[in-house]
Amino acid sequence: MTCTTTVCLLYNCIQNAVCGRWMLLSTVHSVLYIVLQANIHFPLIQSVAILLVNRMCFDYISRLFSGLIYFGHIRHLSEMATTTGVHTKARSSPYPGSTVNRTTVPDDKVDWSAEWKDYSPVEYTAPSVKAGPVWADVDITSENDSKKFKFNLIDGKVNRKSHCSKYTTPGGIPRNPNGRTGMNGRGLLGKWGPNHAADPIVTRWKRDKKGKQILDPTSGKPVLQFVSIMRKDSGVWAIPGGMVDAGERVSVTLKREFGEEALNSIDIPDKERKSTEKEIAALFKHGYEVYRGYVDDPRNTDNAWMETIAVNFHDEKGKSVGKFNLTAGDDAQDAHWADISSDLSLYASHEEFIHITAVHRKAHWDAKS
Ligand code: RP5
Numbered sequence: 139m140t141c142t143t144t145v146c147l148l149y150n151c152i153q154n155a156v157c158g159r160w161m162l163l164s165t166v167h168s169v170l171y172i173v174l175q176a177n178i179h180f181p182l183i184q185s186v187a188i189l190l191v192n193r194m195c196f197d198y199i200s201r202l203f204s205g206l207i208y209f210g211h212i213r214h215l216s217e218m219a220t221t222t223g224v225h226t227k228a229r230s231s232p233y234p235g236s237t238v239n240r241t242t243v244p245d246d247k248v249d250w251s252a253e254w255k256d257y258s259p260v261e262y263t264a265p266s267v268k269a270g271p272v273w274a275d276v277d278i279t280s281e282n283d284s285k286k287f288k289f290n291l292i293d294g295k296v297n298r299k300s301h302c303s304k305y306t307t308p309g310g311i312p313r314n315p316n317g318r319t320g321m322n323g324r325g326l327l328g329k330w331g332p333n334h335a336a337d338p339i340v341t342r343w344k345r346d347k348k349g350k351q352i353l354d355p356t357s358g359k360p361v362l363q364f365v366s367i368m369r370k371d372s373g374v375w376a377i378p379g380g381m382v383d384a385g386e387r388v389s390v391t392l393k394r395e396f397g398e399e400a401l402n403s404i405d406i407p408d409k410e411r412k413s414t415e416k417e418i419a420a421l422f423k424h425g426y427e428v429y430r431g432y433v434d435d436p437r438n439t440d441n442a443w444m445e446t447i448a449v450n451f452h453d454e455k456g457k458s459v460g461k462f463n464l465t466a467g468d469d470a471q472d473a474h475w476a477d478i479s480s481d482l483s484l485y486a487s488h489e490e491f492i493h494i495t496a497v498h499r500k501a502h503w504d505a506k507s
């Protein structure tokens with residue numbers, strides 16, 4: 139037995155003892171060890187088995203120590219949230235970009251377990267989605283259609299797994315795990331089930347002209363600022379997040395979206411642009427994951443919803459991205475460094491992600507905390 143397999147075998151034992159939920163994978167894993175140990179003289183089979191074992195070990199270790207090695211250097215909050223509370227924005231009317239009103243869902247009927255025999259939500263899929271752009275799924279008009287999709291799985295290049303839990307698919311159609319929204323169909327969202335996004339929370343400390351950190355007079359804590367953009371669709375301030383493209387790594391989406399939505403707004407002389415891009419790349423190597431899960435987005439429906447991974451990239455000394463002022467970019471959107479406090483009113487669940495970031499950075503939030 140090679141050194142690699144000994145290490146993997148040891149790891150397998152620990153993992154079996156600690157992580158019952160990976161039992162199935164562990165069994166597959168164990169079968170591979172038997173192949174390795176059976177003194178098989180087929181070098182090809184043995185090499186494939188070693189490769190698979192190593193790959194699986196890497197995945198398991200990534201999960202166990204996800205905070206340390208997941209996509210580079212992104213660390214997690216141990217008490218990381220995976221769902222927001224009862225969704226409210228996902229029940230609001232009219233539906234964005236339309237005059238369609240949702241069926242009203244009272245708070246006590248949001249949960250699918252609350253009985254509502256006559257629940258018959260309004261049906262709406264935006265014409266732009268029905269037109270069948272590359273980023274959208276095809277319509278499901280019969281249970282047979284839904285067989286085209288691998289719900290709760292990685293489906294080719296599309297991630298149809300939820301960050302929260304396995305979702306149900308009554309009649310072959312995914313059901314929003316956070317409850318009723320008063321609308322069937324996909325609205326403006328392209329994918330049936332989870333639509334994955336990524337939110338880069340770029341922060342710096344608020345400083346005076348001499349570079350000294352500014353403390354909030356009520357809490358006595360330093361004021362944190364984050365890059366906030368005004369969304370073109372709603373005119374609401376938000377984190378500059380965006381959709382994860384098919385097959386794209388979340389770390390790539392985070393940097394790309396920040397570049398597209400906020401970097402265009404950074405007022406930098408052309409000759410400094412290259413070095414700034416380098417500084418941003420360096421900042422984006424060390425993120426802190428503050429949230430992973432459901433987003434209370436006004437575009438959600440009973441069959442399609444937003445999920446995100448929100449990561450904080452902090453410029454402690456204010457010497458990289460933090461040294462730039464943000465002004466309105468070429469496109470209509472606006473961008474600025476927003477002071478973080480409980481007074482913020484942001485798009486979807488973004489206030490929640492910013493609050494978690496403030497707590498993590500021990501920054502001012504409100505007079506009490
Ligand atoms: C929100 O929608 C996510 O948190 C993310 O900020 C955003 C992604 O959608 P687009 O900005 O691409 O429309 O739910």
